[in-house]
Amino acid sequence: MSAQPTLSDQIKSAIEQNEVILFMxxxxxxxxxxxxxxxxxxxxxxxxxxxxxxxxxxxxIRQELSALSNWPTIPQLFVRGELIxxxxxxxxxxxxxxxxxxxxxxxxxxxxxxxxxxxQIENRx
Amino acid sequence: MPTPEELQTRIEAAIPGAKAIxxxxxxxxxxxxxxxxxxxxxxxxxxxQHRLVYDVFGADIGGPIHALSLKxxxx
Numbered sequence: 220m221s222a223q224p225t226l227s228d229q230i231k232s233a234i235e236q237n238e239v240i241l242f243m244x245x246x247x248x249x250x251x252x253x254x255x256x257x258x259x260x261x262x263x264x265x266x267x268x269x270x271x272x273x274x275x276x277x278x279x280i281r282q283e284l285s286a287l288s289n290w291p292t293i294p295q296l297f298v299r300g301e302l303i304x305x306x307x308x309x310x311x312x313x314x315x316x317x318x319x320x321x322x323x324x325x326x327x328x329x330x331x332x333x334x335x336x337x338x339q340i341e342n343r344x
Numbered sequence: 345m346p347t348p349e350e351l352q353t354r355i356e357a358a359i360p361g362a363k364a365i366x367x368x369x370x371x372x373x374x375x376x377x378x379x380x381x382x383x384x385x386x387x388x389x390x391x392x393q394h395r396l397v398y399d400v401f402g403a404d405i406g407g408p409i410h411a412l413s414l415k416x417x418x419x
Contacts, residue, residue, distance in 0.1 A: 254411070290391070291398055291405045292412075307414050308390045 227283045230272075234287075234297050239269035239322065242284055243294040246273055254306035258294045261313045267322045298322065345373040346408055351401075352378075358400040360384050363419065374410040381419035390416065 224232075234240055239262070245251030247259040262269050274281045274293055285291055288302050296303045298321055303309065312318035319325060348366040355364040355378065362382035369375045378397065385393040393416040398405055405412060 289395065302391055304391055304394070308394065311390070311415070 226279055227287060230280070230284055230287060233270070233272060235300055237270035237297075238299055239267055240297050241269055241271045241294055242274055242280075242297075243271055244273070244275050247271055251275060252293070254292075255294045258296060258306045258309045261309055261318070262296075265313075265319060265322060265324050267324055346376075346404070347373060348376060351376055351409075351412075354400050355380055355397060359396055361419070369413070374408065375413075376409065376411070377413040377415075379415045381417050383419055385416055385418040387418075393418075 241247075241259055241262060243250060243252075243255035243259055245255055247263055250256035250259055259271065272280070274284065281293060284293075284295065288295055288297075290302060290305070292305050294305055294309075296305070296309050303312070303321070309318060312321070348368050352364045352366045355366070356362045359380070359382045361384060362380055364378055364380045366376055366378045369377050380397055382396075384396065388396075394414050397414055397416065398412070401409055401412070
């Protein structure tokens with residue numbers, strides 16, 4: 220009898236297995252919320268590959284994620300397994316250059332070509 | 345429906361030494377932006393600083409308070 224991984228386990232392993240992962244409403248190409256749009260655009264403009272998970276298809280994703288991260292809102296950016304923040308923190312860090320340092324890239328978050336590859340994590344529910 | 349004044353009062357009452365400036369960003373009393381300074385933020389990551397503020401409101405975030413945008417700094 221093989222135990223089915225729980226949704227919480229799946230979220231945990233996605234965070235562990237992706238160096239940069241953004242949980243958002245919608246996708247980087249089709250964000251469904253202004254906060255998610257701004258956060259993913261900042262990452263995309265830095266041309267950092269990042270995984271993204273759309274939390275909208277199932278409300279349980281958001282519930283389980285917030286329970287794990289102790290953070291109430293979406294989006295949520297994780298780098299190397301650690302919650303960095305939501306839109307406000309990511310934008311503030313992009314303006315100050317801290318985000319670029321954290322991600323090991325140089326450059327201006329506003330001036331990128333916007334062509335970073337994004338990985339989609341399939342929502343297996 | 346919460347008002348910016350109510351949010352300001354709750355933040356300043358809950359976080360030691362906090363000064364808060366709260367604005368209703370949409371005029372609909374459910375989207376707010378708060379700038380908060382407090383000596384309690386010293387030495388904390390931004391995540392931890394924001395958590396202190398979010399914790400003031402608990403389940404009201406995502407309920408009556410649809411969105412609360414934050415900027416925090418130690419004072």
